[in-house]
Amino acid sequence: MPDASLPGGPLGQALALGIYLLVVMGPLLALTGLTVRSLLGGQADELALVLPTGRRLELLANSLALSAAVAALVTVEGWLAATAIWAMARSRANALLFLVLPLAALPPYLYALAWFGLVRGLEPLLALLGLGAPAPYGWTGVLWVQGAAFAPLGLGFAWLGLRNLDPDLIDSGRTARHDAAVLARIALPMSAPALATGAGIVFLLSLLDYSVPSLFQINVYPLEVFADYSATNSPERALLMTIPLLLIAGAAAASLLRPIRALTTRMPSGGRRWSSPPHWPVGLITLQWLALGLLSLQALAPLGVLLAQSGGLGGIGLSLASAWGDLRSSLWSAGLAGAMSALVGMGLARRLRNETGGGVWWLLAMAPLAIPASLAGLGFVVVTAPLEGSLRGALVLGPALVLFGRFVPLSALILLAQMRRLDPLLFESARLSESSAWRRAILVEIPLLGGGLLAAAGLVFALSLGELGATLLAVPPGMGALSIRIYNYLHYGASETVAGLCLVLEICVLAAAVGTLALAARWERRIASGEAG
Amino acid sequence: MISLHGVSKSFGPIQAVEAVSLEARQGEIVVLQGPSGGGKSTLLRLISGLEVPDEGEVWLDGRCVSAPRGCEAPHARGIGMVFQRSALWPHMTVAGNIGFTLGRSAPEETRARLSELFEALELGPLAGRYPSQLSGGEARRVALARALAPRPRRLLLDEPLTSLDPALRERALKAILRQVEETEATLLYVTHDADEARLVGGRMVRMDHGRLAAG
Numbered sequence: 001m002p003d004a005s006l007p008g009g010p011l012g013q014a015l016a017l018g019i020y021l022l023v024v025m026g027p028l029l030a031l032t033g034l035t036v037r038s039l040l041g042g043q044a045d046e047l048a049l050v051l052p053t054g055r056r057l058e059l060l061a062n063s064l065a066l067s068a069a070v071a072a073l074v075t076v077e078g079w080l081a082a083t084a085i086w087a088m089a090r091s092r093a094n095a096l097l098f099l100v101l102p103l104a105a106l107p108p109y110l111y112a113l114a115w116f117g118l119v120r121g122l123e124p125l126l127a128l129l130g131l132g133a134p135a136p137y138g139w140t141g142v143l144w145v146q147g148a149a150f151a152p153l154g155l156g157f158a159w160l161g162l163r164n165l166d167p168d169l170i171d172s173g174r175t176a177r178h179d180a181a182v183l184a185r186i187a188l189p190m191s192a193p194a195l196a197t198g199a200g201i202v203f204l205l206s207l208l209d210y211s212v213p214s215l216f217q218i219n220v221y222p223l224e225v226f227a228d229y230s231a232t233n234s235p236e237r238a239l240l241m242t243i244p245l246l247l248i249a250g251a252a253a254a255s256l257l258r259p260i261r262a263l264t265t266r267m268p269s270g271g272r273r274w275s276s277p278p279h280w281p282v283g284l285i286t287l288q289w290l291a292l293g294l295l296s297l298q299a300l301a302p303l304g305v306l307l308a309q310s311g312g313l314g315g316i317g318l319s320l321a322s323a324w325g326d327l328r329s330s331l332w333s334a335g336l337a338g339a340m341s342a343l344v345g346m347g348l349a350r351r352l353r354n355e356t357g358g359g360v361w362w363l364l365a366m367a368p369l370a371i372p373a374s375l376a377g378l379g380f381v382v383v384t385a386p387l388e389g390s391l392r393g394a395l396v397l398g399p400a401l402v403l404f405g406r407f408v409p410l411s412a413l414i415l416l417a418q419m420r421r422l423d424p425l426l427f428e429s430a431r432l433s434e435s436s437a438w439r440r441a442i443l444v445e446i447p448l449l450g451g452g453l454l455a456a457a458g459l460v461f462a463l464s465l466g467e468l469g470a471t472l473l474a475v476p477p478g479m480g481a482l483s484i485r486i487y488n489y490l491h492y493g494a495s496e497t498v499a500g501l502c503l504v505l506e507i508c509v510l511a512a513a514v515g516t517l518a519l520a521a522r523w524e525r526r527i528a529s530g531e532a533g
Numbered sequence: 534m535i536s537l538h539g540v541s542k543s544f545g546p547i548q549a550v551e552a553v554s555l556e557a558r559q560g561e562i563v564v565l566q567g568p569s570g571g572g573k574s575t576l577l578r579l580i581s582g583l584e585v586p587d588e589g590e591v592w593l594d595g596r597c598v599s600a601p602r603g604c605e606a607p608h609a610r611g612i613g614m615v616f617q618r619s620a621l622w623p624h625m626t627v628a629g630n631i632g633f634t635l636g637r638s639a640p641e642e643t644r645a646r647l648s649e650l651f652e653a654l655e656l657g658p659l660a661g662r663y664p665s666q667l668s669g670g671e672a673r674r675v676a677l678a679r680a681l682a683p684r685p686r687r688l689l690l691d692e693p694l695t696s697l698d699p700a701l702r703e704r705a706l707k708a709i710l711r712q713v714e715e716t717e718a719t720l721l722y723v724t725h726d727a728d729e730a731r732l733v734g735g736r737m738v739r740m741d742h743g744r745l746a747a748g
Binding site: 166169172173176177178181185186189276277279 | 584604
């Protein structure tokens with residue numbers, strides 16, 4: 001299909017791709033340039049930082065082992081829970097998904113605080129029983145908290161894989177073989193692209209996250225890079241040290257291209273699922289319900305703990321008053337990042353849709369998934385360092401730009417899936433009756449893609465509110481962010497104030513995620529019934 | 534033997550099957566005819582256990598397998614089924630699709646059965662292909678082979694010869710009828726085509742608006 005048959009026309013698309021390259025790739029290129037200049041200017045011995053040896057090699061191995069374990073745990077748990085939901089009545093399944101999936105947008109450090117609080121709350125009870133409280137530190141703690149934080153994501157991808165299955169393919173297996181064999185031999189391999197995508201994304205998120213390991217006093221490779229930068233203030237060293245991580249994350253992201261493409265190509269059926277209840281072995285049912293129970297506990301317990309710790313409405317009000325300026329900055333940055341991601345994501349999605357051959361744009365579009373947040377922030381610092389005078393006022397846009405750069409691939413994927421669901425003739429017929437690309441975009445194309453645009457903007461907004469790694473470096477002096485304030489407080493131990501702030505953040509993130517999900521679904525229904533557009 | 538006693542099924546406001554009672558003896562061939570949307574496919578799905586009846590019961594060989602309160606698992610009913618769509622598993626080859634229905638048979642048995650079916654339905658050269666590499670007619674023959682493979686006691690075939698050219702159609706029908714005769718299977722055969730219905734033979738039953746009328 002020619003480019004001009006989709007929103008914005010060629011000019012709009014070129015503009016979107018230009019902004020993407022400038023904001024996402026520009027800072028990295030600048031950082032690379034600075035590093036090369038430094039190496040050529042007599043710092044060649046720093047090249048040795050690229051090769052992790054001794055302690056750094058050990059840290060890299062630890063990081064890899066941790067992220068592989070988290071990805072495996074989340075994928076298995078998510079798939080088992082998703083198969084249980086798959087067999088439920090539609091209304092029950094939808095209610096459960098609506099309750100759990102928006103939690104995927106919450107930042108992992110928020111889970112850490114909640115679990116610390118829960119362990120502390122259990123101490124008196126355990127003491128009464130003559131048991132010691134479990135130490136909420138160490139590898140087990142990180143595995144548990146990251147597992148909890150990413151569990152909704154694992155469930156979401158597993159659910160997507162099962163939901164997209166053609167029901168006739170399941171039924172045709174059921175008449176011949178036991179439902180367990182159908183699950184293992186038909187449903188599992190057919191939903192493999194979704195599972196692989198979910199596992200890969202969780203692996204990357206865990207690999208590049210340093211917030212939870214640092215709270216659990218576990219040293220991992222990204223934390224080492226951040227610590228080195230804090231000590232030396234040298235972005236060149238940070239880039240060189242990050243290269244091994246970038247190579248591993250890049251390879252992981254590249255291996256995701258195929259399953260992601262398969263996933264966005266398949267139309268979600270959304271049709272009937274199990275018309276008669278599946279007959280699964282008791283062992284499998286037990287595992288499914290255990291996974292569902294564990295996932296519900298992991299996902300929902302933080303909300304309860306934070307509510308209990310925040311000191312009621314009065315406490316929340318005080319926390320809010322103390323961080324009002326930071327919250328306002330976070331809302332502004334996340335809002336701008338969300339809006340930009342939706343608009344630029346549309347151009348990027350269109351480019352991905354028309355991509356043939358080697359898939360260079362796919363690689364470029366998915367690159368941010370493999371870039372550590374702190375490196376994205378550092379790139380921004382390097383690019384904006386030469387700004388002087390009144391131009392430095394523009395730095396207030398910094399957090400929004402780095403957040404946009406981090407999350408725009410997700411919005412592009414949502415919009416790509418949305419474009420593939422729509423009949424191309426809808427766009428073609430608009431071209432016949434309206435010659436102006438911009439009028440077509442406003443009158444026909446944006447309304448048709450409205451559900452996807454809302455979902456993309458909402459997801460990026462929700463993720464941006466709690467983002468820490470890049471925000472920490474991109475925030476200019478005099479400007480704050482809620483995530484930074486919470487993270488700073490967390491290092492001094494949990495308190496009523498920090499619980500209140502976490503609760504405010506959680507409510508904002510969930511309200512954004514649930515609100516846009518509901519709005520997008522409503523928009524979709526209106527489009528489907530022909531009332532809109 | 535297949536017995537349906539006052540079976541009804543609705544989907545929201547649509548009454549797909551209404552108070553249907555039908556009996557087919559072991560080895561009997563019953564041809565279901567009628568307009569699209571008349572409830573024929575839903576009736577087959579009710580017998581196979583893929584749908585639970587709202588009312589009535591389905592009995593197989595003297596035991597109740599489907600009632601509103603519960604259902605025996607579809608795979609335990611000894612049924613081979615061809616759906617309206619071929620519904621081949623895209624990640625398995627032709628041999629894999631057919632072999633899956635043979636379950637845990639010994640490898641030699643599986644091989645022997647596959648080659649029998651490949652010959653009967655002229656599928657030999659397609660054995661290693663994936664569904665995306667098949668034409669509509671080829672996919673249809675694979676779907677048919679998949680249903681016949683385990684030599685089921687009951688065959689439910691929903692327009693099984695669609696997309697086949699006349700010569701192939703005739704040979705495939707012969708293969709079906711030969712197996713029905715050899716295994717004394719009960720055959721419920723859905724078709725729109727009056728000529729095909731005559732070739733299949735057996736008892737004609739007409740179904741319209743979810744109700745049965747002897748043809």
